[in-house]
Amino acid sequence: MPGRGRLIVLEGGEGSGKSTQAAILADRIGALLTREPGGTALGERLRPLLLGEAGPLDPLAELLLFSAARAEHCAERIRPALARGEDVVCDRFSGSTIAYQGYGRGIALADVRRASQLATAGLTADLTILLDVTLEVSAARRAHPGDAIEAAGRDFHVRVLEGFRELARSEPATWVVIDGAAPREVVAEEVYAAVLMRLGSPS
Numbered sequence: 144m145p146g147r148g149r150l151i152v153l154e155g156g157e158g159s160g161k162s163t164q165a166a167i168l169a170d171r172i173g174a175l176l177t178r179e180p181g182g183t184a185l186g187e188r189l190r191p192l193l194l195g196e197a198g199p200l201d202p203l204a205e206l207l208l209f210s211a212a213r214a215e216h217c218a219e220r221i222r223p224a225l226a227r228g229e230d231v232v233c234d235r236f237s238g239s240t241i242a243y244q245g246y247g248r249g250i251a252l253a254d255v256r257r258a259s260q261l262a263t264a265g266l267t268a269d270l271t272i273l274l275d276v277t278l279e280v281s282a283a284r285r286a287h288p289g290d291a292i293e294a295a296g297r298d299f300h301v302r303v304l305e306g307f308r309e310l311a312r313s314e315p316a317t318w319v320v321i322d323g324a325a326p327r328e329v330v331a332e333e334v335y336a337a338v339l340m341r342l343g344s345p346s
Contacts, residue, residue, distance in 0.1 A: 158284035246306025274323030
């Protein structure tokens with residue numbers, strides 16, 4: 144019987160390069176690549192709504208929709224893969240909810256954490272890699288405001304960035320911070336090195 148796979152999450156603000164790096168890492172270690180919101184039929188249908196297709200959402204409604212998408216994602220995609228012994232690389236997970244809906248939107252962190260705990264049934268990442276970039280780098284990498292979250296304003300993104308950094312400071316055993324402003328190839332090597340250092344070779 145295979146051992147349990149590892150859940151590796153790439154986190155970061157807009158323009159941090161996490162989606163690119165998640166794809167590179169998943170290909171390199173032979174892992175299942177998935178994303179949030181998304182990863183399942185329900186998640187992909189909710190994604191446009193969460194990114195502003197229907198207009199601004201109430202912050203609590205936004206939190207609950209993200210949580211619903213994550214619950215389905217964990218039950219349908221992530222947990223079965225881990226149980227089969229597959230490694231999973233996920234573009235965003237619970238850390239994004241704490242940073243965006245907690246620090247960014249101002250929902251009480253305890254409530255956001257409870258929602259995430261319920262949605263994941265206690266599943267946590269074995270390793271979270273934060274690709275840290277300044278707001279200036281983020282803005283330079285985006286040609287236009289993009290979706291509703293990207294266009295939420297500088298103050299919002301300042302709070303989100305501080306939220307990510309605080310999570311990394313408070314959970315050093317499972318978070319690694321990498322300079323996302325470095326060239327893509329350099330970042331990819333640092334991400335892979337972090338996985339090897341913290342988790343060892345692919346399962």
